[in-house]
Amino acid sequence: MSESVTISTLSGDESFSAYFAKPSGKPKAAIIVIQEIFGVNAGIRRKCDKWAEEGYLAVAPDLFFRMEPGLQLDPDIEDEFNKALDLFGKYDPDDGVRDIEATIKWIRAETGVEKVGCVGYCLGGRLAYMTAARTDIDASVGYYGVMIDQMLDEAKAIANPLLLHIPTADHFVGPDAQKAMHEALDDHEKVTLYDYEGLDHGFATEHGNRRDEEGAQVADRRTWEFFAQHLG
Template sequence: MGTTISIDALDGSGSFNAYLAEPAGGNARAAVIVIQEVFGINAGIRDKADELARQGYLAVAPDLFWRLEPGIELDPDTQLQQALDLFPKFDQQKGIEDIEATIKATRARVDGGKVGCVGYCLGGRLAYMTATRTDIDASVGYYGVGIDGLLNESHAIARPLMLHIPTVDGFVPPEVQKRMHEGLDSHPRVTLHDYVGLDHGFATQFGKRRVDDAAELADSRTSAFFAEHLA
């Protein structure tokens, strides 16, 4: 369904690829940026974008690892360590700048219409940072890591943010989840959903981590959230 486009980096250092999925007929009502896990723009992320296109959105998944290993695609079930080795090498501020560039390029493709984002794992963290550091219209994060260390930015959340939190996430322990709730439950623009007994990656499109009923519930909440805030 999709194709590859090129986006210029804001710092003038080059350009990066992004996977683009368009709805049938090409008339998108709005756009959603799909922010990758540590596994790159793999089949699961492309399928997420394709599903958003089926819902009527222009979906764009930028290759945020282009400064490290452009085009890398890893299998979450068999290449976790390789992915984890990339994580500390990734410049998150440059990642946000690349997301900003993607927002700008994507808005142009929907004639200045609304643009949201949805991210997973590392992308869940970046979705939170996108909500605090850019003019994105709505953001969703699935099992974002280390968000408790970014709670001092919560005052900058100007547009709606939804976070999906599995309660037995091996990368986000209970004390971190507690701080997230304490810091964000009262925020008028933030909605948190807990998924009791579930682990990191439960909403992946493919592989051993997926839990169908919970993934479908979370994705239905995301769909309703975007339908409300990107209309």
């Protein structure tokens, strides 16, 4: 079952909507699904629904609400892709982490579910890394996170498990950035990195031209196993 819910910001002076999918029985745990630059579109909602089918409560907050509430873009349409890039350039990821923290607090207070993980894609992959470093989230997963190499100094603050999926042919995260991530994180006791040889950015999207079926299934299975282990 799915619905839209309203969550207050940490300051309490604003609120944002979130897509909310519930399992049929008692939730195993909760998972925050963090959007790409395309908003809480059909692909992100489908990821929530799939987690609910696996027994998790899933929440996808509308992180672009300050710029354009309810945004839904299709990355396979050039004008919409370019609009998403423009919004990404204007977006403050520090706001995003605070809004994810507000979502964690809302889940624990309003649903009674204590164990909370997050999984993010693209911008959301970066935010998953930042959430692992800046909040008490229980477990985090990032797919093709952008600009993580520019904030590796935050890795020392990561206290709970973090999994990062890195496609080696990512045209937004080049070889130097990938190398820096491995050098900084391979020996971190809380961080696991998986490379996907020859795959590009967006390979695990639910819909559209970017998806690589085999790669998506491998990465998603690893994510499922990771959450099963760390969210109980």
